[in-house]
């Protein structure tokens with residue numbers, strides 16, 4: 001990063017630009033040159049002093065949502081200070097700016113609305129996107145949502161822009177994307193959430209969700225205008241509902257470097273935890289997996305477990321035989337007319353279960369665990385508490401080291417709490433959760449709980465893809481990302497029971513992921529960048545929260 005930059009704004013406009021504002025850290029020379037005299041308190045401070053004051057103010061907020069709103073306001077007036085503060089308190093503040101509090105912030109988005117942010121695309125403005133995008137600065141990264149499947153809390157309409165903002169915060173914090181070059185997008189295509197439609201404060205389009213052609217007309221128009229304006233930018237799809245998640249991913253994945261975080265990012269995250277839990281994959285092929293929830297996350301996890309098993313030498317048939325996929329109605333079986341295209345390859349043949357004992361028409365989760373000898377349970381159902389005592393104990397009957405991954409968010413939707421999973425298995429379970437959980441004290445031992453969240457994957461994938469200049473993002477990059485992430489889990493951490501790195505190590509883990517993703521893109525012939533440039537881009541983040549010296553444009 002350059003230490004000085006030319007700046008054309010001055011006076012009030014400069015103080016109001018969140019990307020350039022330094023507040024009390026403007027030096028006396030800058031105050032004179034940029035017409036800031038009289039507009040600031042006389043004391044000149046360092047970034048470090050400002051961070052200390054902001055941390056003190058932050059602590060005056062007593063609940064997570066208030067803290068979130070405090071940080072969002074700071075983000076709107078001084079990006080450098082915002083990221084410097086987060087960097088100093090990553091473990092404490094990640095649950096505030098991201099999962100789980102981001103869920104609450106999204107649910108109350110309209111009520112707590114202050115400053116507009118990002119790009120809102122709707123049926124009234126989509127035909128003018130060419131002109132609208134002209135107004136936006138050079139963008140290299142977008143996170144876009146239609147907000148129909150926010151975490152496990154469903155349709156959140158316009159407020160869903162909060163997830164795009166949250167994910168982009170992580171891209172900057174742990175992968176160094178310049179915040180001025182990232183853009184949160186929401187497709188405000190209506191909402192079917194009745195309580196939002198009846199909320200007097202609701203700010204989105206107050207109408208039922210657009211479906212089918214009308215919906216895709218808007219997305220097509222966006223992709224076309226976006227690619228024209230920012231031909232090299234990367235796009236992350238986030239929190240679409242399951243049907244659209246797959247349709248949207250497939251429709252555009254060969255047109256621009258894009259991926260669906262819930263499908264692909266989550267798949268790689270879960271696979272990484274499983275590899276770390278099985279001595280770097282040595283015992284992965286001995287496991288029998290049950291994935292609960294056959295939507296975006298569940299199918300992504302299933303697909304990546306399958307890819308991981310292939311990579312470890314199993315045949316396609318053997319790999320598939322290790323995985324059991326459960327939906328709302330029980331085990332997914334071939335021939336069921338409700339099966340979706342992407343589910344069908346993992347549905348079980350009726351012959352597979354002909355020797356099983358089960359009571360109803362379709363085996364339940366418990367019956368599947370018992371009959372199939374399940375050793376690893378992965379929850380992506382959004383069904384809080386679905387891993388009951390009976391279920392967890394049944395897995396423990398099959399193995400001395402049950403792998404219990406309760407990946408649904410936010411916190412109250414976790415399929416089981418770590419405390420219960422450990423209590424019900426006498427401390428034997430290897431537990432991971434999607435939301436942050438505190439350490440568990442059980443029978444004289446402290447267990448650390450790894451956060452199996454895609455934030456260990458997507459920033460690194462974006463970074464790697466950007467460094468390599470890859471034009472598309474095939475699934476192989478995610479499998480590579482999974483193996484890379486597993487390598488970053490230290491022995492010390494594993495001994496304490498956690499199969500993901502500490503949140504404090506997010507940067508290091510994502511950098512390792514980025515390197516492996518970039519190398520894989522090169523190996524697949526997808527990279528368009530000279531190797532030396534790519535290496536340099538992986539060495540250091542593009543942007544860091546430090547103040548630079550401002551020079552008037554004429555002087556530079």
Ligand SMILES: NC(=O)c1ccc[n+]([C@@H]2O[C@H](COP(=O)([O-])OP(=O)(O)OC[C@H]3O[C@@H](n4cnc5c(N)ncnc54)[C@H](O)[C@@H]3O)[C@@H](O)[C@H]2O)c1
Nearest residue numbers: 151152242293295296297327328382383408409434453454
């Ligand atoms: N940890 C992570 O990084 C991560 C990433 C993505 C999603 N998730 C979580 O996974 C959950 C699902 O998200 P998604 O994007 O896949 O949503 P989705 O709507 O695409 O899929 C959810 C699926 O679960 C099924 N389901 C609902 N209740 C069920 C039950 N009781 N038993 C079995 N299946 C049930 C639904 O029919 C649906 O197919 C959410 O809570 C989300 O927060 C976590």
Ligand SMILES: O=C(O)C[C@H](O)C(=O)O
Nearest residue numbers: 099151152262409453454
């Ligand atoms: O947002 C998260 O915390 C992870 C994931 O993308 C989810 O939808 O739950």
Ligand SMILES: [Mn+2]
Nearest residue numbers: 151238239262
């Ligand atoms: Mn998500």
